Amino acid sequence: GVPPSKDNWTHQYCLNGIPGKKCGTIVLSAEELGNCRDYATMQFCANKLDKKDFFGKSDPFMVFYRSNEDGTFTICHKTEVVKNTLNPVWQPFSIPVRALCNGDYDRTIKVEVYDWDRDGSHDFIGEFTTSYKELCRGQSQLNVYEVSRDKDRNPSQSTSLHYMNPYQMNAYAMALKAVGEIIQDYDSDKMFPALGFGAKLPPDGRVSHEFPLNGNIENPYCNGMEGILEAYHQSLKTVQLYGPTNFAPVVNHVASYAAAVQDGSQYFVLLIITDGVISDMAQTKEAIVNAAKLPMSIIIVGVGQAEFDAMVELDGDDIRISSRGKLAERDIVQFVPFRDYMDRTGNHVLSMARLAKDVLAEIPDQLISYMKSRAIKPNPVPPAYSTSDHPQTNPV
Structure with missing residues (x-):
C-alpha cells in the first residue's frame, strides 16, 4: 500500500477470485477528515x-x-x-x-x-x-432553489434546444442573430464579450456560471454577431452543459463594467438567452435591483416550451422588481418568449424582425430614463455637412 499523506491518498488492490487470473481492481480513495x-x-x-x-x-x-x-x-x-x-x-x-x-x-x-x-x-x-x-x-x-433537470442538455441530441442541426439554426442561434444584428449597429467597434453560464469546463470539469464562449478568459470579446455565433458553436463542442442555472454572475459581470462608466458616455445592454430555468432567483433579483442604478438594460429571450413565470417576474412590467424590501430604481428588464415569434408559414425573416422590434422596444426609454435621472444632457448636434467645406478639385 501507499502511506497516507496529510491530504488525499489512494490504495489499489487486485481481486484474485480465480487463481491465475486478474479479475479487476478496486480503487479506494480517501480524504482526511476535518x-x-x-x-x-x-x-x-x-x-x-x-x-x-x-x-x-x-x-x-x-x-x-x-x-x-x-x-x-x-x-x-x-x-x-x-x-x-x-x-x-x-x-x-x-x-x-x-x-x-x-x-x-x-x-x-x-x-x-x-x-x-x-x-x-x-x-x-x-x-x-x-x-x-x-x-x-x-x-x-x-x-429557495429551482429544481432543474439536466435533460435536453446534450447538443448532439435532437431533443436539446442547443441541437446543432446541420440544416438550420437552433433557437438560441436564431434569437442571438435576430436581436444581435440590430444591437451591434449601436457599437462602434463591433467587439462583444460573450459569456456562457451553466457548464462544466475543461480540463477539470469545474462548474461555471460566467465563462467566455471563445475560451479566452483574458479576452472574451468576439468580432460581431458572426464571431459570437462561431464561439457559441465551438463552446458546445468543448464544454458540458450542466445545472444549476445561475443568472446573477453574468448580471453582476456586466454591472461591474457599467459601474465604471456612469457619465453617460456609454450604455450597456445585456442579452440573455435562456430556457427559463433559474436556480438563483433571489440573488438575480438583488443583482437587477443594484443594476437598475447603472447605465444598463437587460434583454431576456426565453427559448423552448417551459413556463416562463420567473422571467415574467424579472421583467417587472406589472410589478416592479424588488429585493430585500428595496424596489428597483427603474425597470431595466425586457422579456419575450421566442416561441411567440415563430412564423407558422416558415417565414423566419419576418418573425425574427418582429422579435427584434419587440425585444428592443423598451431600450430607448430605459436609456433616456437613466440619463434624465442623472441630469446628463445630450452632446450638441454636430454641424451640418456642407459641400463648400470640401470643394471638388475636378468638377464635372
Whole structure:
C-alpha cells in the first residue's frame, strides 16, 4: 500500500477470485477528515414538483451528496419518501457537518430529488446545488432553489434546444442573430464579450456560471454577431452543459463594467438567452435591483416550451422588481418568449424582425430614463455637412 499523506491518498488492490487470473481492481480513495464536530439540523419542503406517476402524483424523496476533492460526489443522506404529493414537507433531520461538507462551509453540496418507485427504478425529478454556508442563512429567499433537470442538455441530441442541426439554426442561434444584428449597429467597434453560464469546463470539469464562449478568459470579446455565433458553436463542442442555472454572475459581470462608466458616455445592454430555468432567483433579483442604478438594460429571450413565470417576474412590467424590501430604481428588464415569434408559414425573416422590434422596444426609454435621472444632457448636434467645406478639385 501507499502511506497516507496529510491530504488525499489512494490504495489499489487486485481481486484474485480465480487463481491465475486478474479479475479487476478496486480503487479506494480517501480524504482526511476535518476536525469539525458540529451538527446541522435541517428541514426542507418543495412546491410544484414534476408529476411523474401516470396515476396519482409523485412520491418524492431527496438525496444529499458531499462533493469530494477529486470532483466526485458521495451520498451522505437520504430523506424519507412523502407519498402522493407535488408539495412535500420532509421531516427535520440532523447530520454531522463533517459528513455534509467535511467542515468546509463553501464546498458544494448537491441535492437530487426523485420520485420513488416500488421496483427501485426511481424517476429523476431534478437537482440543485448549495453549500453549508448558504444553508446557514436559514429560512429566507436566499434558500429557495429551482429544481432543474439536466435533460435536453446534450447538443448532439435532437431533443436539446442547443441541437446543432446541420440544416438550420437552433433557437438560441436564431434569437442571438435576430436581436444581435440590430444591437451591434449601436457599437462602434463591433467587439462583444460573450459569456456562457451553466457548464462544466475543461480540463477539470469545474462548474461555471460566467465563462467566455471563445475560451479566452483574458479576452472574451468576439468580432460581431458572426464571431459570437462561431464561439457559441465551438463552446458546445468543448464544454458540458450542466445545472444549476445561475443568472446573477453574468448580471453582476456586466454591472461591474457599467459601474465604471456612469457619465453617460456609454450604455450597456445585456442579452440573455435562456430556457427559463433559474436556480438563483433571489440573488438575480438583488443583482437587477443594484443594476437598475447603472447605465444598463437587460434583454431576456426565453427559448423552448417551459413556463416562463420567473422571467415574467424579472421583467417587472406589472410589478416592479424588488429585493430585500428595496424596489428597483427603474425597470431595466425586457422579456419575450421566442416561441411567440415563430412564423407558422416558415417565414423566419419576418418573425425574427418582429422579435427584434419587440425585444428592443423598451431600450430607448430605459436609456433616456437613466440619463434624465442623472441630469446628463445630450452632446450638441454636430454641424451640418456642407459641400463648400470640401470643394471638388475636378468638377464635372
